[in-house]
Amino acid sequence: MLKVRLARQNELERVNELRMQVNALHVAGKPDVFKPGFSEELRNFVYAIWNDPEQAIAVAEMDGTICGFAVLHHINRPENPFMKERDFLDIDEFCVDEAYRRQGVASAMVAYIRDFAREKGFHRIELNMWEFNQDALAFYEAAGFRTFRRYMEMFV
Ligand SMILES: CC(C)(COP(=O)(O)OP(=O)(O)OC[C@H]1O[C@@H](n2cnc3c(N)ncnc32)[C@H](O)[C@@H]1OP(=O)(O)O)[C@@H](O)C(=O)NCCC(=O)NCCS
Numbered sequence: 001m002l003k004v005r006l007a008r009q010n011e012l013e014r015v016n017e018l019r020m021q022v023n024a025l026h027v028a029g030k031p032d033v034f035k036p037g038f039s040e041e042l043r044n045f046v047y048a049i050w051n052d053p054e055q056a057i058a059v060a061e062m063d064g065t066i067c068g069f070a071v072l073h074h075i076n077r078p079e080n081p082f083m084k085e086r087d088f089l090d091i092d093e094f095c096v097d098e099a100y101r102r103q104g105v106a107s108a109m110v111a112y113i114r115d116f117a118r119e120k121g122f123h124r125i126e127l128n129m130w131e132f133n134q135d136a137l138a139f140y141e142a143a144g145f146r147t148f149r150r151y152m153e154m155f156v
Pocket of ligand 1: 094100104107108138139140142143
């Protein structure tokens with residue numbers, strides 16, 4: 001049985017195992033940006049997230065095993081001369097364990113995140129992703145996300 005809910009503190013080390021998978025993927029796909037390995041600093045970062053009242057960690061549990069997680073971050077950007085105030089829920093990190101993919105776990109996590117956002121009164125969910133990660137793009141598009149902004153680069 002699959003259930004998505006908020007994480008418990010004693011599950012954060014398991015969440016870190018999944019964060020390590022995402023980090024390895026990012027290092028392989030964008031080595032000019034991401035630092036190799038999964039440093040102690042990066043491992044401890046999960047506790048900073050845990051202690052931040054503006055962030056929450058959701059987990060997917062299948063038959064007693066944590067098989068996915070998402071970091072949810074409430075962002076408020078005040079109005080400025082160019083832009084209106086922006087208030088949204090940002091998905092900062094998102095991963096399903098390799099062994100549990102293509103079974104609808106991420107889809108269940110997105111359904112949970114939408115309910116979570118609505119309950120908190122947020123009207124918009126945002127996320128960013130790296131262009132090399134076409135698997136993630138295929139999933140996010142299948143889940144209903146649309147690209148609204150792009151980052152571009154040129155090496156000189
Ligand atoms: C992207 C990711 C979260 C998808 O998780 P998942 O649990 O396998 O996704 P679901 O089973 O809910 O997929 C739902 C639909 O999304 C699409 N989809 C998911 N993964 C896909 C892939 N690798 N290639 C193409 N389409 C994909 C399909 O339409 C799929 O439906 P189907 O299985 O019936 O064809 C997972 O592959 C993952 O954790 N990847 C590594 C970490 C990562 O990239 N995180 C996001 C960026 S930080």
